Every structure is written in structure tokens, then in C-alpha cells.
Amino acid sequence: xxxxxxxxxxxxxxxxxxxxxxxxxxYILVYHYKKSxxxxxxxxxxxxxxxxxxxxxxxxxxxxxxxQLEMGESEPHVDYHEDDKRFRREEYEGNLVxxxxxxxxxxxMYQINQTHGLLKKINSVIxxxxxxxxxxxxxxxxxxxxxxxxxxxxxxxxxxxxxxVRLSNLxxxxxxxxFIFQGITSLLANGVYSAAYPLHDLLLCFSVLQLxxxxxxxYGVFYKYQPIDLVRKxxxxxxxxxxxxxxxxxxxxxxxxxxxxxxxxxGCATVDENIPSMEMCDQRNNITMCPLCxxxxxxxxxxxxxxxxxxxxxxDNPATVFFSVFMALWAATFMEHWKRKQMRLNYRWDLTGFxxxxxxxxxxxxxxxxxxxxRKEHKHKETDKEKLTWKDRFPAYLTNFVGIIFMxxxxxxxxxxxxxxxxxxxxxxxxxxxxSGRSSVRVxxxxxxxxxNLVVIIILDEVYGCIARxxxxxxVPKTDKNFEERLIFKAFLLKFVNAYTPIFYVAFxxxxxxxxxxxxxxxxxxxxxxxxxxxxxxxxxxxxxxxxMLGKQLxxxxxxxxxxxxxxxxxxxxxxxxxxxxxxxxxxxxxxRYEVDYNLEPFAGLTPEYxxxxxxxxxxxxxxxxxxxxxxxxxxxxxxxxxxxxxxxxTELRRPVAVRAKDIGIWYNILRGIGKLAVIINAFVIxxxxxxxxxxxxxxxxxxxxxxxxxVNHTLSSFNVSxxxxxxxxxxxxxxGYEVQICRYKDYREPPWSENKYDISKDxxxxxxxxxxxxxxxxxxxxxxxDFVDWIIPDIPKDISQQIHKEKVLMVExxxxxxxxxxQMLETWKDKDKKKAAPRSWPGSDSTILDILPAGR
Numbered sequence: 089x090x091x092x093x094x095x096x097x098x099x100x101x102x103x104x105x106x107x108x109x110x111x112x113x114x115y116i117l118v119y120h121y122k123k124s125x126x127x128x129x130x131x132x133x134x135x136x137x138x139x140x141x142x143x144x145x146x147x148x149x150x151x152x153x154x155x156q157l158e159m160g161e162s163e164p165h166v167d168y169h170e171d172d173k174r175f176r177r178e179e180y181e182g183n184l185v186x187x188x189x190x191x192x193x194x195x196x197m198y199q200i201n202q203t204h205g206l207l208k209k210i211n212s213v214i215x216x217x218x219x220x221x222x223x224x225x226x227x228x229x230x231x232x233x234x235x236x237x238x239x240x241x242x243x244x245x246x247x248x249x250x251x252x253v254r255l256s257n258l259x260x261x262x263x264x265x266x267f268i269f270q271g272i273t274s275l276l277a278n279g280v281y282s283a284a285y286p287l288h289d290l291l292l293c294f295s296v297l298q299l300x301x302x303x304x305x306x307y308g309v310f311y312k313y314q315p316i317d318l319v320r321k322x323x324x325x326x327x328x329x330x331x332x333x334x335x336x337x338x339x340x341x342x343x344x345x346x347x348x349x350x351x352x353x354x355g356c357a358t359v360d361e362n363i364p365s366m367e368m369c370d371q372r373n374n375i376t377m378c379p380l381c382x383x384x385x386x387x388x389x390x391x392x393x394x395x396x397x398x399x400x401x402x403x404d405n406p407a408t409v410f411f412s413v414f415m416a417l418w419a420a421t422f423m424e425h426w427k428r429k430q431m432r433l434n435y436r437w438d439l440t441g442f443x444x445x446x447x448x449x450x451x452x453x454x455x456x457x458x459x460x461x462x463r464k465e466h467k468h469k470e471t472d473k474e475k476l477t478w479k480d481r482f483p484a485y486l487t488n489f490v491g492i493i494f495m496x497x498x499x500x501x502x503x504x505x506x507x508x509x510x511x512x513x514x515x516x517x518x519x520x521x522x523x524s525g526r527s528s529v530r531v532x533x534x535x536x537x538x539x540x541n542l543v544v545i546i547i548l549d550e551v552y553g554c555i556a557r558x559x560x561x562x563x564v565p566k567t568d569k570n571f572e573e574r575l576i577f578k579a580f581l582l583k584f585v586n587a588y589t590p591i592f593y594v595a596f597x598x599x600x601x602x603x604x605x606x607x608x609x610x611x612x613x614x615x616x617x618x619x620x621x622x623x624x625x626x627x628x629x630x631x632x633x634x635x636x637m638l639g640k641q642l643x644x645x646x647x648x649x650x651x652x653x654x655x656x657x658x659x660x661x662x663x664x665x666x667x668x669x670x671x672x673x674x675x676x677x678x679x680x681r682y683e684v685d686y687n688l689e690p691f692a693g694l695t696p697e698y699x700x701x702x703x704x705x706x707x708x709x710x711x712x713x714x715x716x717x718x719x720x721x722x723x724x725x726x727x728x729x730x731x732x733x734x735x736x737x738x739t740e741l742r743r744p745v746a747v748r749a750k751d752i753g754i755w756y757n758i759l760r761g762i763g764k765l766a767v768i769i770n771a772f773v774i775x776x777x778x779x780x781x782x783x784x785x786x787x788x789x790x791x792x793x794x795x796x797x798x799x800v801n802h803t804l805s806s807f808n809v810s811x812x813x814x815x816x817x818x819x820x821x822x823x824x825g826y827e828v829q830i831c832r833y834k835d836y837r838e839p840p841w842s843e844n845k846y847d848i849s850k851d852x853x854x855x856x857x858x859x860x861x862x863x864x865x866x867x868x869x870x871x872x873x874x875d876f877v878d879w880i881i882p883d884i885p886k887d888i889s890q891q892i893h894k895e896k897v898l899m900v901e902x903x904x905x906x907x908x909x910x911x912q913m914l915e916t917w918k919d920k921d922k923k924k925a926a927p928r929s930w931p932g933s934d935s936t937i938l939d940i941l942p943a944g945r
Contacts (some may be wrong), residue, residue, distance in 0.1 A: 101721070106192050107921070111190070111254065113681075113682070114286055115284070115286050115641045116283070116284065116286070116682045116686070117281050117283075117284050118281060118282045118283040118284070118686060119173075119177060119280065119281045119282055120282055127557065128842070136659040147622035156717075169492040173230070173280045176280050177280055177281070181211075181282075182569075184461050185824075193301065193468055205500045213925065233433060233640040234570070246697065248472075265378060277369065283580045283686060283690065283742075285741045286742075286744075286745060289911070290684070296318055296321055296322045297322065297738065299315070299318060300318060300322060300734070300738055301738055301739075303315055303318075304413075304731075304734045304738075305731065305734040305735040305737070305738040305739065306729070306731065306735075307731050309731075310727050310730075310731055312729075313335070314332075314335050314730065314734075316328055316330055316331060316332045316335070316433070316554075317437075319331050319435070320437060322745025323737065323743075323744060323746060324744070324745070324747050324748065325437055325439065325746075325747065325748045325749050325750075326694065326747040326748070326749040327694065327737070327744065327746075327747075328433075328437075328693050329430070329433065329749055329752055330698065330752065331730070331733070331734070332429065332430075332433055333426060333430075333752055334697075334701060334726065334729070334730055334733075335495065335730065335739040336425060336429050337422065337426075337701065337705070337726070338423065338723065338726040338727065338730065340418070340422045340645075341420070341437070341708070341722055341723040341726065342417070342723060343720075344414075344415065344719035344723075345709070345719045345720040345723045347411060347414055347716075347719075348411065348431060348712075348716040348717055348718070348719045348720055349716075349717070349720060350403060350407075351405075351407040351408065351411045351716040352403075352716050352717055354405065354407045355401055355403060355405045355407065356402060357404035357790070358401070358405065359398050359401045359402065362398075362401045362405075363795065363797055363799065364397070364779070364783070364799050364800050365394075365398050365400070365401050367797070367798075367799070367800045367801075368390055368391065368393060368394060368397040368800055369391055369394035369397065369398070370391065371391045373390070373391070373800075374389075375390040375391075375800075375801075375832055376389065376390075376418070376568075376830075376832065377389070377390050377831060377832055377833065378389075378605045378807055378825065378830050378831035378832065378833045379818050379831075380514065380529075380619065381514060381515045381616060381819070382515075382608075382616060382815070382816040383815065383816065383818065383819050384515055384818075384819065384825070385515070385818065386818045386819075386820050386821070386823035386825055387818065387821070387823065387828050388824075389824070389829055390800075390832070392406055393621060396530070396621050396627055399627055400621075400624060400626055400902065402631050403626060403627065403714055403715065403716065404624065404627075404714075404778045404779060404780070406780070407842070408714075408716065408774065408778065408780070409713075409774055409780060410560050411712065411716050412712060412713045412770040412773075412774060412870075413863065413866075413870055415707075415708075415709055415712045415719075415766070415770070415871075416763075416766060416767050416770070416870045416873070416874055417870075417877060419709050419762075419763035419766060419874070420763065420873075420874035420875075420878055421877055421881070422875040423756075423759060423760060423878070424877065424878060424881040424883070424917070425881075426756075427883045427884050428882075428883065429431075429510055429883070430751055430752075431884050431885065432885060432887055432888055434750055435888050435891065435892065439748070439750050440746070440892055440895075442748060442750055447713055448567070449566050449567060450564075450565065450566065450567060450568060450571065452561070452563050452564055453476070453565065453566045453567075456476060456480075456564050457475060457476060460480065460594075476564065476566075481563065481564070484562045484563045484564065487559065487562060488559045488562075488563060488578070489647060490557065491559050492559070492578065492582065495555060495582050495585075495641055496554060496582070496585050499548065499585050499586050499589050500589065502544055503541075503589050503590055503593055506537050506540055506544075506590065507593070507611075507618070508539055508611065508615060509537060509540065510533050510534075510537045510618055511611070511615045511616065511617070511618050512538075512615060513532075513533050513536070513537075514530070514618065515528055515534045515615075517529045517532060517533070529899070530621060534628055534631055534632075535631070535635075536666055537634050538590075538631060538635045538636065539635070539639075541590040541632070541636065542635060542636055542639040542640070542643075544586055545590075545636065546639075546640065546643060546644050548586045549583055549586060549587075549644065552579065552582035553579055553581055553583070553696075554576055555582070556578035556579035556582055557575060557579075559578055560574050560575040560578060566916050572693075573753070573754050574755075575695065576698075576699075576754055576755070576758075577658065577754070579695065579699060580702065580758060581701065583699060583703060584703070584706070587636070587640070587703055587706070588706065588710070590632060590636070591629065591632055591636065591711060593631055594625055594628055594632050595625070595628045595629050595711065595714070595769075595772075595777050596772065596776065596777070598618060598619075598620060598625050598628075598837050599618070599619050599620035599625055601617055602617040602618070602619050603617070603832070604617070604805075604807070604833065604846060605807040605811070605812065605833055606807065606811045606812055606813055606816075606833060606846070607813075607846070608816075619834075620834070624777065624778060624779050625777055626714050626773075626777050626778045626779075629711065629714045629715075629773075629777060630714050630715050633707065633711050633714060633715045634715055634717075634718075634721075635717070636707075637704070637707045637715075637718065637721060638721060639724075640703070641704065641722075641725045644700075649732060649733075649736060650732070653689040653736065653740045653741075656689055656738070657688060657689060657740070659689055660686075661687050663780060684743050686742075688740060688741055688742045689740055689741050690741070690742055691741050691742055691743075691744035691901065697733060698752070698755050701726075701729075702755065702758055702759065702762070704722055704725070704726075705759065705762060706762050706766075707722070708722050709762060709763060710762070710765065710766045710769050710770070711769065711770070711773060712766070712770065713770045713773045713774050713778070714773055714777065714778075755872075763874070764871075767866075767867055767870045767871055767874070768867055771862070771866040771867045771870075772863060773863045774862070774866070775859040775860075775863050775866075776859055779803075779861055781855060781858050781859045782799075782803060782855050783796065783799060784858065785851075785854055785855050785858050786799050786802050786803075787799075789854065790802060790851075802832055802851075803836070804832040804833065804834055804835075805832065805833055805834075805835045805836065805837040805839065805849075806830050806831075806839045806840060807830065807831050807832070807833055807836075808829070808830060809821075809828055809829060809830070811833060811840065811846075835850045835852075836849045836852035836855065837849055837852075
């Protein structure tokens, strides 16, 4: 199909075409050079030529403004560094011309032109019922015919030069990648060029971008499916797969959110029937609890923690166990569903036979190898091609190990500092003389500590991202793929520890090592370890998880994604405006498209986008037993996130280079690892953080009437106040209006009137055995069910498998017919040659003469 002519509207074309108005600009290179004390920017444009015209073209001046400067006309003195940059630019641009690309210079940018064919419109089969939620783009019309295709390979194209069928466009694209994208990375890093990017296509009448703005990058179409085929067409397969994965993940959150809401509503409906919380709220029980801190804290009534106990039941109820099992199976189903969706996209986008070519070594790696080779020149002997060994990398590996350990230790130290803050603040607030102040101590301390954790997490996330990149750079990975995978691993490890360490502390460590009245555990011999609330630590875990999750999504993921790019864009705009204001002619000239795109934020890769969603996936799965509403908040965030990311890619970022990819790479393995880890963590949360197991043990071993009556009293131990250590008893023992002889605390210990007073009781060991047994059974059962789901759902849909098989059969038939045609042609040539070489006799002569065939015939 022939590419439609561009619209006649000059505003649409301005900056998108070469000066002839026919050849379309596909890529921009920007550089600045110093002239005296002022700076100036130049441009060159490129178009593919036939090989016969290349040599003549190279010796001619390049068209465009300011060509004389670059072609040798005298110019003001520049320093050596700038002269070296200009030499490297000339060398690089010469390689582009040799590759068959045409360059055209402009006053501001370089533009590179490349022949593109129209991508085939790929349609997905849809049902009538889904039409209202489908984007209004051509790709969603019913697909009736799929063109047979085969992946292009340079090696095969070179080995088939005898074939008259030429894949010229594909060859151009391949050269384009080799000469531009492999070389431009190091040139950008060394400042030879300041920017490199393709243009956004704003030809409104024919633009894919216009459809993306209307049907994708708009909050008004949040209820519609994404036009994934159109995203892939404009941004390439790698970005298309990211948004496809994000869409599948968001869709799968819908059933998880519904079940989570049902679990939460079940807790709300049964809170008034929950016997343990009713006993805690009953003031007639008159249970006096031991002080929460030394000296300044006094005795308190258990009924004062009524609100906390009732709120804990909303998340700590029998339905929580069911929801944990459901979410484990949900994670396995999500992974299988994505694999099937990914396979459908591979088939639709002709990626089933695509194999990634071996990456070229990174410029930094080659420079390191060259440096190593130069050091060995004094040996005067030929060696094989040098490469970096583990000995060369050992200092970098050691730095990576020490750096990561230090960062993890820093995170632990900060969490420890927040613990000290919680303990000291609780003691300070307890001195308050007002009853309302004393009753709100726990809520105030918890809320402020979580906010501090949130601020620290957001700051360290940015710091750890920079540190992970620096550690990966000094490691000097060989290829870009290795660099990306190592960077992802380091960044994920550091950000995972940063985001989840405070939550792990509350879930598994808080209240475990406090000791008992009269023998508490102290930090620095001054601060007493904090305890869980009478209703357990699950409620506090829920608060911690919800605030950190919502705070990260709202502040870090959304406000930062909107605010920081706009601020950077504004700064670049002001710099450009100030530079243009020095030249009145430049200031009055209308800005071209590449100037507008230059003011946009450079594309920094998909790692931040994936990282944001992977951390969220951890919040949804790892501690879901304590926060059933996590999938709902993730769903609401992702509905906005999809359109926010879409708007960012379309309007806020320079157009990224299209990259082919078959899958989401290392992120899939990280997701699977989080899914497996979630089963283990939820088993421990249910068993050790919640009161689910102690309730079961009491119900089946100690209850006299088969009910939960008496459970609260069973979980409390007694302490004689005369056994307080000197200086730790309350300063005001009569704060409740009566003298206290025995106070209660939550633990399984022998009473003071026992022979082994305050020792661990047998009830503790019974509960511990039940908890460990539950962890083992739960973990293995859920793992087995997840693996069963993985096994029962095929990775490749049956219809896609059949279509791929049919295509392979057809492709074999095509190749066989082609080979047969070659053999027939070869036999025909041989027959003709035999006839020409047959012996002939001249009239009147007895001699026989043979025709000598030319060499190579």
C-alpha cells in the first residue's frame, strides 16, 4: 500500500519534512558548538540513496544553512575539547552517509530521514457486547485475513543475493539501527550530541498520534480498552507490551477488589457478634492492664482499647484466611493469563518467529577492553581478542557488594531510628495530664511514625535509583541487555527493602521481644521495647500498609510523574527562550516541530514504570491478609495510572525509539518470585501476627462450652505489682482511683502464685506448635494449588497454537516451492550449457572443436 500524501496544511508540515517538502524527517540529532563566547546549534538531514550514488554524494557539501562552517571555512578559534567533538561528529556523520542516509543541516537540529513502509493494520476479534468499551480505531474492526510473514534476517538476506527479490526497506531499517542507535549512545554520553530522538507525528489528518490522544491519552475514556495495536504501531513492541501487561494486571484486579470488598463487609457485618471484642469492650469485666511504659505511665482499663479491638476484627476474621488463599491463586492465574495474552500479541504482531539478535558491546565495555589491550602491548605478542574477566571486574563486584550491604544497613538503621522515635514519643505523650491525650497516645504515635516512614521511603527511592545505576555503570556490563537486567535487579532489591522493611517490622518483630513486667527488654538501657495493642498488631500493620501504599501511589507515582516532568520542561523552555531572545530574528521565527520536541522530557526507559507497578503488586499480594482493600486501591490507582502514563508518553516525553521485544523480560521472573514469596509471608501473617490460630486453639482445646467466651482472659497473664523493679513502678499508682495489686499483660506465662512464676506456660507451646503446623500446611497446600493452576492452563491458547502450526506448514511449502524453482532453473541452465558445449565440426574438416564456457558461467 502506498503511503498517503501529507496534508497541504503548512502548519502540519512545518518541521516534519525536509526543505523539499517531500522527504519526511524521522530522527533528530542535536548538538551545540562554541563560537567565541556565544553558542550555536547546527543540523543535518539524511535520506537513503542507492549504492551507485553514494561516493559522489559524500564529496559534495551537505545542503542547508551554515554548511560552510562545517566544510572548512575559517571560523573562530575553538578549544581542543570542542574540536575533538566536531571531529567525532564528522566521522559519525560520514558513516551515516555511507549507510545510505541523507543528512540536511538546519540552524538548530540534525534530522535523519529513513524510508518507512506502512505498518499493517492488525485487527482483533471482538464481540458485539464489548463495542461500547472498545476504542474507536481501525485496529478493532473484525479481522478476517492475516498475511503470511517471516522474520527478516541480515544474514539470510546476504546469503540470498542471487535472488532477485530485494527487501530494501527492511535492510534500510536494519542499517539504521546498526549505524545510529549503537553509536549514538556513547556520543550522547560524551557530550558530542546533546539529544537524539524521533519526532512526534502531528499530521492531524493521517496521524496515529491524534487517535492516541482521543482514544487513549484521555481520562474521559478510562472505561475503554486500550488501543494496544495502535500503541505498538506508534511506539514499538516493547512499549506496547508494557501497556498491554498493565492493562491485563488492571483487569485482573477487578475480581480481587470485589472479593476484598466482600471480606471487608463481612468483617463489618460480624463486628457486633465478635465475642472477643465484646469482652474487651465490656466495662463490667474490670480488667486492669499493666503500664505501657516505666514510671510516667499508669495502669489502664482494657475497655479503653475497645475501638482498636473492634477495628481489628474488620481485618482479622475467618474470611481473611480464605482471602489469602484466593489471592495466591489469583496471582498464579494472573501470570498464566498474561502468558496467554502475550502469546496472542506475539502472533498478532508477527513475533512468534522473532529472535533477538546478539547485542553489540556497549561503548563503555569496548573502551575498557581497549584500555586493557593497551596495557599488554609491551609483551609484543599476538593474543586473541581481549575481554573482561572476573579478575578485571572484581573491584567493581566488591564495590557493588559493599554498596548494597551498606544501603540495606542504612535502611535498617532508619527504621530503628523510627522505632526509637515511637518509644520516646509514646513515653512523652503519656506524661500528659489530660485523659484524652493519654487515650490517643497509640494512634498519634502510629500515625506520625508511618508518615515519617513514608517520607523517608520516597526520598530513599530516588537516592537508591541513582546508586543502583552508578553501581551498574562501574560494573561495565558487556551489552545493553545485561546492563538493563543488572540495573533492574539492584534497583528492585534496594527499593524492595526500602518499601517493606517498616512493614516487616510491624508484622513480625513488634511486640515479640518486649519481655514481661518486672523484666522488660531495654534499648540502650533506657527505652523499653514497644508492645502490640491488646487486639494485636494486625490493625497497626493495616494502618502502616495502607498509608505507605496510598502515599507512594499518590505522591511519588502520580504527583511526581506530573510535576517533575512539567518543571523540567519549563526550565528547558526558559533556557531556550533566553537563548533565542539574544537574536531577534530567531525570536520572531516560528518554532519548528523538532524544536518543540526538544523541550520535552527525554525518554528514560520503562524501568521506572515497571518498578512502580511491581512494588504495588507486592503491596497487593505480600500482606493482603492484613489489608483486604489493597486490590481496590490498586485498581483505582491503575485506572488513573494508565491514562496518566499514556498522556505522558504522548505529550510530555520525546518520542522513544521503537524496539522489538517478545516479552516483558526479567520483570516476569520478579513477578513470579513475589507471587511465591506472598504465599509464605501471608502464612506467617495469619499464623503469628493475627489471633486466628490462638482462637482456634482456645476453641478446640480450652473452651468449656465450645464458644469464644473467656478467650481474652485466657490470653492474658497476671503480674503482682510488688515484683516491679526499683524505679519502674508507676509514679501515680492511684490514677484509676483504687490500689492495684494484680495487673494483666498479654502473654502465655505462669501466674505469680505458681511455683515457676512468670515462666512460659504450656499454653504458649501448644499455640506455637499450632502456628508452625498451620504455616507448613498452608504454604504447601497453596503452593500445590498454584502449581496446579499453572499446569492446567496452557501457556499458548489452542487456536493460536493451531494457527502457528498452519503458518509453519505454509511457510515450509513456500520455501520448498522456491527451492524447487531454483533447481528447475539450474537444470535449465545446465541443459543450455550442455547444448552449447556439444562437439561441432566445421564443414570440410575432420577436426572437432569444443566451445569453452566463460569462467563463472
